[in-house]
Amino acid sequence: xxxxxxxxxxxxxxxxxxxxxxxxxxxxxxxxxxxxxxxxxxxxxxxxxxxxxxxxxxxxxxxxxxxxxxxxxxxxxxxxxxxxxxxxxxxxxxxxxxxxxxxxxxxxxxxxxxxxxxxxxxxxxxxxxxxxxxxxxxxxxxxxxxxxxxxxxxxxxxxxxxxxxxxxxxxxxxxxxxxxxxxxxxxxxxxxxxxxxxxxxxxxxxxxxxxxxxxxxxxxxxxxxxxxxxxxxxxxxxxxxxxxxxxxxxxxxxxxxxxxxxxxxxxxxxxxxxxxxxxxxxxxxxxxxxxxxxxxxxxxxxxxxxxxxxxxxxxxxxxxxxxxxxxxxxxxxxxxxxxxx
Amino acid sequence: xxxxxxxxxxxxxxxxxxxxxxxxxxxxxxxxxxxxxxxxxxxxxxxxxxxxxxxxxxxxxxxxxxxxxxxxxxxxxxxxxxxxxxxxxxxxxxxxxxxxxxxxxxxxxxxxxxxxxxxxxxxxxxxxxxxxxxxxxxxxxxxxxxxxxxxxxxxxxxxxxxxxxxxxxxxxxxxxxxxxxxxxxxxxxxxxxxxxxxxxxxxxxxxxxxxxxxxxxxxxxxxxxxxxxxxxxxxxxxxxxxxxxxxxxxxxxxxxxxxxxxxxxxxxxxxxxxxxxxxxxxxxxxxxxxxxxxxxxxxxxxxxxxxxxxxxxxxxxxxxxxxxxxxxxxxxxxxxxxxxx
Numbered sequence: 001x002x003x004x005x006x007x008x009x010x011x012x013x014x015x016x017x018x019x020x021x022x023x024x025x026x027x028x029x030x031x032x033x034x035x036x037x038x039x040x041x042x043x044x045x046x047x048x049x050x051x052x053x054x055x056x057x058x059x060x061x062x063x064x065x066x067x068x069x070x071x072x073x074x075x076x077x078x079x080x081x082x083x084x085x086x087x088x089x090x091x092x093x094x095x096x097x098x099x100x101x102x103x104x105x106x107x108x109x110x111x112x113x114x115x116x117x118x119x120x121x122x123x124x125x126x127x128x129x130x131x132x133x134x135x136x137x138x139x140x141x142x143x144x145x146x147x148x149x150x151x152x153x154x155x156x157x158x159x160x161x162x163x164x165x166x167x168x169x170x171x172x173x174x175x176x177x178x179x180x181x182x183x184x185x186x187x188x189x190x191x192x193x194x195x196x197x198x199x200x201x202x203x204x205x206x207x208x209x210x211x212x213x214x215x216x217x218x219x220x221x222x223x224x225x226x227x228x229x230x231x232x233x234x235x236x237x238x239x240x241x242x243x244x245x246x247x248x249x250x251x252x253x254x255x256x257x258x259x260x261x262x263x264x265x266x267x268x269x270x271x272x273x274x275x276x277x278x279x280x281x282x283x284x285x286x287x288x289x290x291x292x293x294x295x296x297x298x299x300x301x302x303x304x305x306x307x308x309x310x311x312x313x314x315x316x317x318x319x320x321x322x323x324x325x326x327x328x329x330x331x332x333x334x335x336x337x338x339x340x341x
Numbered sequence: 342x343x344x345x346x347x348x349x350x351x352x353x354x355x356x357x358x359x360x361x362x363x364x365x366x367x368x369x370x371x372x373x374x375x376x377x378x379x380x381x382x383x384x385x386x387x388x389x390x391x392x393x394x395x396x397x398x399x400x401x402x403x404x405x406x407x408x409x410x411x412x413x414x415x416x417x418x419x420x421x422x423x424x425x426x427x428x429x430x431x432x433x434x435x436x437x438x439x440x441x442x443x444x445x446x447x448x449x450x451x452x453x454x455x456x457x458x459x460x461x462x463x464x465x466x467x468x469x470x471x472x473x474x475x476x477x478x479x480x481x482x483x484x485x486x487x488x489x490x491x492x493x494x495x496x497x498x499x500x501x502x503x504x505x506x507x508x509x510x511x512x513x514x515x516x517x518x519x520x521x522x523x524x525x526x527x528x529x530x531x532x533x534x535x536x537x538x539x540x541x542x543x544x545x546x547x548x549x550x551x552x553x554x555x556x557x558x559x560x561x562x563x564x565x566x567x568x569x570x571x572x573x574x575x576x577x578x579x580x581x582x583x584x585x586x587x588x589x590x591x592x593x594x595x596x597x598x599x600x601x602x603x604x605x606x607x608x609x610x611x612x613x614x615x616x617x618x619x620x621x622x623x624x625x626x627x628x629x630x631x632x633x634x635x636x637x638x639x640x641x642x643x644x645x646x647x648x649x650x651x652x653x654x655x656x657x658x659x660x661x662x663x664x665x666x667x668x669x670x671x672x673x674x675x676x677x678x679x680x681x682x
Contacts, residue, residue, distance in 0.1 A: 013679040016404075018568025018614070021674045023577075042581055043503060044426045044564065045399035047496065050391045058386035059438035059491060063357075063476045085385045097400035099489040101442070133489075135404045137680060141484040148440040148474075150400060150491035155388065162384060223385065227359025236364070240383055273359070333362045338354040338477060 004028050009108040016102070016136030029112055030132060033119040038095065038130035046130035048095060051154035058085035059150040065339040067114070067144050070184045071200030072275075074147055075114035079121035079129075080202045080275060081226070081341060082149040087206035088222045088278065090161045090213045091153035093125060098132040098149050103142035114145065125204035127151065159213055163240030165220040170309040171287035172245060173280045175208070175294055176201070176302035177253040178230050182272035183261045185340055198257050203276030208297040212280065216290040220281045224274065226341055231270040232331040233279055234317045244312025247319040247329065253302040270319075271332050273340045281309065345369050350449040357443070357477030370453055371473060374460040379436065379471035387471035389436060392495035399426035400491040406680040408455070408485050411525045412540030413616075415488055416455035420462035420470075421543045421616060422567065422682060423490040428547035429563045429619065431502045431554045432494035434466060439473040439490050444483035455486065466545035468492070500554055504581030506561040511650040512628035513586060514621045516549070516635055517542065517643040518594040519571050523613035524602045526681055539598050544617030549638040553621065557631040561622045565615065567682055572611040573672040574620055575658045585653025588660040588670065594643040611660075612673050614681045622650065 004024055014021035031039060038046040062078045072080075079096065086093040098118065102111065122129050184200040205224070213219060221241075225233035230252075234245050254269055262269045276299060282290050287305050294300030307319075317329040345365055355362035372380060379387040403419045413421075420437065427434040439459065443452065463470050525541040546565070554560060562582075566574035571593075575586050595610055603610045617640060623631050628646050635641030648660075658670040 014674050016568075016679060017673070018570075018573050019673040022568075041503065043430065045397040045430050045432070047395050047397050047430060050394060050396045050495070053391060054388050055391040056386040056388050057436060057438055057491075057493060058472055059440050059489070060474045061440035061442050061476045061489060063442055063478050089384065089386050089388060091386070095398060097398055097491050099400050099402035099440075099491075101402050101404055101487055101489075131399055133401045135402045135487075135680070137404050137484060137487075140481065143478060143482040146442055146476075146478075146487065148400070148402060148442075148489035148491075150398075150438050150440075150489075152398060152493060154391070160388075162382065227357075227363075229359075232359050332358070332360040333355050338357060338479065 004108065006108050006112055011102045011104060011106045011108060011111060011136055013104055013136050016134055022134060026134065029115055033115045034129040036128045038128055053157055054155040055152055056086055056089045056091045056155060057152050058082060059148065060085060061146060061148040062341060063146050063339050064341050066188050069188050069200055072202040073114055073117050074145060075117035076121040077202050077275060077341065078147040078149045079118050079125060080204045082151040083125045083127060083204040083206050084224045086151040086153040087209045088224055089155060090159040091155045092210060093127045093151050093153040093206050095130045096122065096127050096149050096151045098129055098147060100134045101142055101146040102136050103144055104136055104139045106144055121204065125206055156213060159217060161219060161221050163221050163237045166237065166241035166243055166281050166309050168243060168309055168311045169284050170220055170281050171284045171305050172307040173287065173291060174304060174306050175278045175300045177255045178274055178277060179258040179262060179269040179272035180255060181275040182340055183258045186337060196257050196261055198255060201274055201276035203299055205276065205278055205299060208294065208299050211293050211297060212290060215293045216282055216286045218283050218286050222278050222280045224278050226273050226275060228331055229271040229273055231329045235331040238315040238317055242315065244310045244315060245307055245317045246310045247307035249319050249321045251304050251306045253304050270329055275341065345449065347449050347453055352443045352445060352447045352449060352452060352477055354445055354477050357475055363475060367475065370456055374456045375470040377469045379469055394498055395496040396493055397427055397430045397432045397496060398491065398493050399423060400489065401426060402487060402489040403682060404487050404680050405682050407529050410529050410541055413543040414455055414458050415486060416458035417462040418543050418616060418682065419488040419490045420459050420466060421545045423492040424466045424468060424545040424547050425565045427492040427494040428550045429565055430496060431500040432496045433551060434468045434492050434494040434547050436469050436471045437463065437490050437492045439470055439488060441475045442483055442487040443477050444485055445477055445480045447485055462545065466547055497554060500558060502560060502562050504562050504578045507578065507582035507584055507622050507650050509584060509650055509652045510625050511561055511622050512625045512646050513648040514628065514632060515645060515647050516619045516641045518596045519615055519618060520599040520603060520610040520613035521596060522616040523681055524599045527678060537598050537602055539596060542615060542617035544640055546617065546619055546640060549635065549640050552634050552638060553631060556634045557623055557627045559624050559627050563619050563621045565619050567614050567616060569672055570612040570614055572670045576672040579656040579658050583656065585651045585656060586648055586658045587651045588648035590660050590662045592645050592647045594645050611670055616682065
């Protein structure tokens with residue numbers, strides 16, 4: 001069998017066939033980058049010692065386009081996104097699995113770049129990619145590469161976060177500027193080119209979250225406002241808690257460049273996707289303490305208290321605008337642009 | 342927002358956008374079919390009590406074409422395949438996650454059918470689908486639907502199966518006829534139409550495995566010979582154990598119709614994919630007992646002892662043929678046909 005040409009070669013259908021070619025791809029590309037004692041067991045499943053107490057599991061499929069964007073690529077995003085979904089429960093993310101669906105003809109150099117980014121993101125987050133799968137589809141039946149990651153984590157004893165636990169008067173915090181990811185992706189889309197220095201905020205938030213739940217165990221709920229942005233996530237939380245949410249527009253952190261890009265594109269930044277931000281809801285009396293913990297972490301320097309939960313039988317999210325009025329913050333039917341993550 | 346037309350409607354890009362349309366699709370299609378206390382928590386991750394001892398995690402992406410085939414569809418297959426990958430370690434599968442990548446325009450009736458099949462397969466296997474994700478890609482950037490499932494399970498105390506544990510003289514068993522899945526799929530492929538009554542063997546083997554490991558805890562290793570068939574799996578095990586494997590062709594269970602189809606297509610049944618079969622390796626002295634346990638289960642009635650592990654520094658898999666000779670059982674570079682699972 002010919003040697004894998006990682007510089008100029010491409011993925012072909014034999015790489016998904018379960019034979020020698022797939023074995024070679026797995027060993028040269030995936031095992032090399034992800035190497036850890038779990039993955040290296042070489043079985044179709046990875047074994048690990050169960051942590052004590054409660055665990056969480058979360059999964060996300062990543063189909064972002066373009067695959068490479070300012071601030072990351074589909075590989076780093078696939079680690080950050082699932083690490084964050086696990087961590088939002090307050091859990092410590094431990095292990096990830098990764099399923100790859102690759103289109104025939106995909107450059108091996110791009111695959112290696114993506115896989116290396118995943119490995120780097122996993123190291124930073126302190127998680128192991130312990131098992132995986134590779135499938136190859138014919139040219140025109142996919143779009144380069146799709147990655148599905150699943151993460152499991154361990155919930156600290158006594159912690160039980162849920163949208164249902166939100167109480168009227170609870171403070172709503174966001175960990176930083178909103179809309180950065182969505183604007184960074186849109187700036188690279190065909191037909192939408194515009195100049196911006198904005199990078200995606202894609203990042204693993206688990207270390208900051210560990211600091212947050214340790215300092216303020218009274219946190220009710222955390223959520224990452226990805227697809228659909230802050231508006232969709234807050235509307236989901238309003239529904240789940242049976243409360244309304246009242247926001248102060250002037251308190252919401254927003255890069256001037258993101259505001260400008262949204263104005264240009266006719267978008268509301270509240271609907272634009274984030275990948276390295278979280279919303280946290282906690283008792284009002286603990287809000288300043290939580291804010292200080294977030295601001296002390298490099299991923300939360302722009303954190304802010306942006307509103308509060310209120311009694312509202314209609315479960316509305318409303319916002320006091322910088323103009324002095326109040327408007328409803330609705331969620332859209334869909335994302336403004338598909339494949340933002 | 343308009344009502345979902347589950348009979349004549351199709352998936353559109355808004356269904357992957359994180360807004361109201363996605364929320365509606367999730368509730369009408371996924372939550373309804375999969376309903377369980379874990380999924381119904383409604384968070385971005387599911388929480389469960391960690392079992393004591395060791396756990397396993399395994400993942401598979403399913404890209405099978407056609408989506409519907411004799412004996413199943415991509416939904417039932419996505420449950421069976423991951424349940425089996427978890428169970429091959431001897432573990433009891435507990436929870437599954439499911440990531441869906443759907444092509445714009447995919448019929449909602451087909452999606453509902455597939456999701457219902459997943460729910461049914463999960464009930465039969467005794468596992469819960471506890472969390473998931475939905476992405477939609479533009480027409481021509483996918484192929485109907487791809488599903489990635491990840492499973493976690495709990496390993497019975499004291500059990501530690503691995504290919505490395507295989508010893509010279511150990512018996513090699515297979516749970517039934519080989520090649521059924523691959524032939525069933527090929528019979529439906531465009532350009533390959535031929536008449537056959539063969540159905541895919543796609544099934545969850547976890548209940549039979551629980552009986553096997555309880556009766557014969559000396560089992561060294563189990564593996565499901567999916568992509569690449571018996572030949573690829575046995576070659577992997579030979580490499581992992583540093584031994585050779587010697588097979589008896591006359592002992593390998595094979596439907597006459599599968600043999601005929603393989604002859605017609607110029608294929609070796611040893612290379613053809615299975616989805617509801619397993620290979621088990623155990624000490625020779627326990628082989629008859631293990632065989633009896635397998636044959637007593639409806640999924641193992643055709644089980645057979647097909648060979649043994651032997652000392653061979655080249656790690657070759659060889660086979661005594663029905664003609665009286667011996668031939669090498671090599672694994673192919675790739676699958677004969679892509680997208681068999």
